[in-house]
Amino acid sequence: MGRMETIWGQDCLEFKPERWISSRGGIEHRPSNKFPAFNVGPRTCVGKEMSFVQMKMVAATIIYHYNIKLVEGHPVTPRDSIILQAKYGLRVSLSKRDVI
Known part of the structure; x- marks a missing residue:
């Protein structure tokens, strides 16, 4: 899921830290299930x-x-x-x- 085009767009394979920065310069929060490194729900690391x-x-x-x-x-x-x-x-x- 971390590299799916349907979730992140056509540039899903590019390293773009600005994905998590809002237009006002703050942190853009994304649901945990979009970034599965630590899992989500009752099986969270x-x-x-x-x-x-x-x-x-x-x-x-x-x-x-x-x-x-x-x-x-x-x-x-x-x-x-x-x-x-x-x-x-x-x-x-x-x-x-x-x-x-």
């Missing part, structure tokens, strides 16, 4: 909330200390796996910020 907290902590730390830019031309393709992974990784360039 018990570690889902903790993994979200850890993800936010790591992302906040990286964003605070570095400028991040995607490497142009690098293919963002899903890997055939039971967990969600990028087939070729996600190449970015980092440059250190001057943090006070």
Whole structure:
């Protein structure tokens, strides 16, 4: 379901983080059943909330200390796996910020 054209549109295979950003710059919430990485309903993964907290902590730390830019031309393709992974990784360039 995470890559179905009927759910996400013709560009369903493209990496587009803006799908989850509203026109006013806020988070665009989507139903959990559209993104099945943690399942949904009574069989939801018990570690889902903790993994979200850890993800936010790591992302906040990286964003605070570095400028991040995607490497142009690098293919963002899903890997055939039971967990969600990028087939070729996600190449970015980092440059250190001057943090006070």
